[in-house]
Amino acid sequence: DAGVIQSPRHEVTEMGQEVTLRCKPISGHNSLFWYRQTMMRGLELLIYFNNNVPIDDSGMPEDRFSAKMPNASFSTLKIQPSEPRDSAVYFCASSSPPGTDNQPQHFGDGTRLSIL
Amino acid sequence: AQTVTQSQPEMSVQEAETVTLSCTYDTSESDYYLFWYKQPPSRQMILVIRQEAYKQQNATENRFSVNFQKAAKSFSLKISDSQLGDAAMYFCAYRRYGGATNKLIFGTGTLLAVQP
Numbered sequence: 001d002a003g004v005i006q007s008p009r010h011e012v013t014e015m016g017q018e019v020t021l022r023c024k025p026i027s028g029h030n031s032l033f034w035y036r037q038t039m040m041r042g043l044e045l046l047i048y049f050n051n052n053v054p055i056d057d058s059g060m061p062e063d064r065f066s067a068k069m070p071n072a073s074f075s076t077l078k079i080q081p082s083e084p085r086d087s088a089v090y091f092c093a094s095s096s097p098p099g100t101d102n103q104p105q106h107f108g109d110g111t112r113l114s115i116l
Numbered sequence: 117a118q119t120v121t122q123s124q125p126e127m128s129v130q131e132a133e134t135v136t137l138s139c140t141y142d143t144s145e146s147d148y149y150l151f152w153y154k155q156p157p158s159r160q161m162i163l164v165i166r167q168e169a170y171k172q173q174n175a176t177e178n179r180f181s182v183n184f185q186k187a188a189k190s191f192s193l194k195i196s197d198s199q200l201g202d203a204a205m206y207f208c209a210y211r212r213y214g215g216a217t218n219k220l221i222f223g224t225g226t227l228l229a230v231q232p
Contacts (some may be wrong), residue, residue, distance in 0.1 A: 107161035
């Protein structure tokens with residue numbers, strides 16, 4: 001089975017540029033999560049979707065961040081304009097929908113983002 | 117709001133020895149799930165073990181086992197016969213049971229070093 005697929009694996013860009021991170025969840029998983037990991041703040045949930053609908057975006061740091069899930073097999077996290085403090089590893093994870101059994105979240109390999 | 121606390125930022129163990137990583141959590145709910153994830157230097161997030169709160173029996177997965185103390189809200193991870201490949205960051209996580217959300221709440225992690 002293919003796991004959660006994220007692209008790109010690494011991204012280096014200059015501040016002010018638009019950055020788009022991509023995620024393909026595991027087939028059949030209806031919930032999708034975007035996390036950010038930094039040394040200072042650890043793992044932070046940015047936003048999550050159930051059935052392509054954003055449920056909780058309270059973790060999105062500011063208006064420069066936006067996430068979409070146009071269909072069940074694809075999601076994007078966009079930062080525009082990017083700033084050096086956005087440098088982090090961004091993870092996407094997917095799981096079975098709430099109310100089902102205790103299937104855990106499965107994580108992608110993450111995107112290491114560096115904003116110069 | 118639920119919280120997860122890992123009070124040991126770093127731990128060290130000799131190869132072949134046993135180590136226990138601590139995790140406590142705070143919740144007013146009676147049904148929930150608990151997880152331990154491992155993040156090696158490759159940065160993948162790998163599920164190690166999971167526990168349903170309604171089960172009294174402690175979960176085990178090969179060399180990994182938990183000590184789940186529901187009344188004390190404690191969920192420690194024991195690694196037996198430690199191997200060099202066990203060196204990683206370990207995260208404890210909580211997820212409520214049912215409802216409209218399957219959001220994970222993570223602790224800050226414990227960095228485990230394994231000495232040869």
